[in-house]
Amino acid sequence: MMDDFGINDIKHIFFNMEVMDGQWGLLFFGLWVTIKIAAVSIIFSTILGLFVAIVRIQNSSAYNLLLITYLEFCRATPIVVALIVVYFGLPFLNITFSPFQSAVIVIVFVHTAYIGEAFRSGILAINKSQTEAAQSLGLNQIQTYQYILVPQAFRIVLPTLANQWTGIIKDTSICTILAITELLKAAQIIAAWKANPTPLVMSTFMYLLILIPLTIFTMRLEKNVRIKK
């Protein structure tokens, strides 16, 4: 099967730059859409996750019950299913989201739960005397969070947070199932048109170009945390 292929054939099939002539525009447009989805989702889910964490730390049983249910729901629901329900299901109720909106909504909804949990553990890891000291200095609750707890929690949480951000960027590729021309979809369109897998390989390289530095950064951070302990 494989043995009648030489190195030149593989180069001709997977790295055929003639196929890509004039197609880079569409591929870079896809990359831009991917980056847009990822950036918006990262910003929103980080901010919302912080709020979820702060609400959970208040230790009110009703809010906790609600948010734990939400967390378990998010942990047990595949993103594909959620995307399909939001994008193909909700229009039956006359609620229509554009593909971009539904992608962002679903990704933010799912990842907020994880990021909230990360922030909660980060804030809980800070010594309690810090809060007391802040209160004795006369800071109110919001000021305590703003100046004392959140900056420190951010440093503790950074490895987990970077991991989640990587996850968000990866999950943008799932949005191919919607009618949105993000990187993978653009590559698939070109590959189907030219009957050659080079665009798929190129799009993979683009993903890796973004994600490998992030992964290495995350792994290094994790190692640092382990050593400090």
Added chain:
Amino acid sequence: MVFIQVKIIQLMCSMIKWRNKAITTKIYKYLPNLSILMTIMFFVVYGIFFSNADWSLFQEQFFNFEKMRGRYHIFISPLILILKISFFSCFLAILIGLIMAIIRSFNNVFINGLITAYVVLFRSIPAMVLVVLVYFALPYVGLNLVSTNSVIASLSLLFSAYTTEIFRSGINSVDRFQLEAANALGMGSLQSMRWVVLPQAFRVIIPPLTSVLIDILKTTSIAYVVGVPELIARARQMEGVIGSVTPLIFVSFLYFIIILPVVLFSSRLEKQSRRWSKN
């Protein structure tokens, strides 16, 4: 929300000059519960009486189980298929991860570099991209995989990176003196791995392994893209036939039922292991 409601109550208390501290603290204690109850009540009342949402339409489109009657058996074979895919990819991922971690523990610099590169590569490639690449690009070089097999191959490649890391941290967590003691007893490196290190490492390994299992179960749903006849594909077909979204809701419910026990089990395990590590 909590802050705003607390502020409002504070304002009210100060306005009526309420000095009774016991009652005030009691109100403070139950305030969040009360406020969330009120918020939910507000949304329910608003949704039922004041918004112009059409709830009969909602019921008809989303929970129309009359149309589903007699069609449930269609979901049995995709359910089994999904469980099969996740079982095989989990098995392969654990196998590859275990082998790589053991090889890595021999501390050969060159091979360790290769394994690290493998881990970084597969930790950073999105699952969707890999599945599409394996299914749509490999046939050009004559490597035709059935769609199910391509999903199994890519999932086991992806998650073997995670399991490698997990097994490695598990092996590292075992004290080095144990290895030396095993050597002193005359065990070879593989023997000491099998009888001394791995049994102890499993306590550390099991909780993160269950979360990998959850991830695999969730990621099987992207098999939809390469045309595996799994739950979502069947649901979308049926959605076209009966003209209602109920199959999709039913399928998400099915996923939920499959994954939720694993999720609860894994969070309990995590709590347990945290307790162990404290002691």
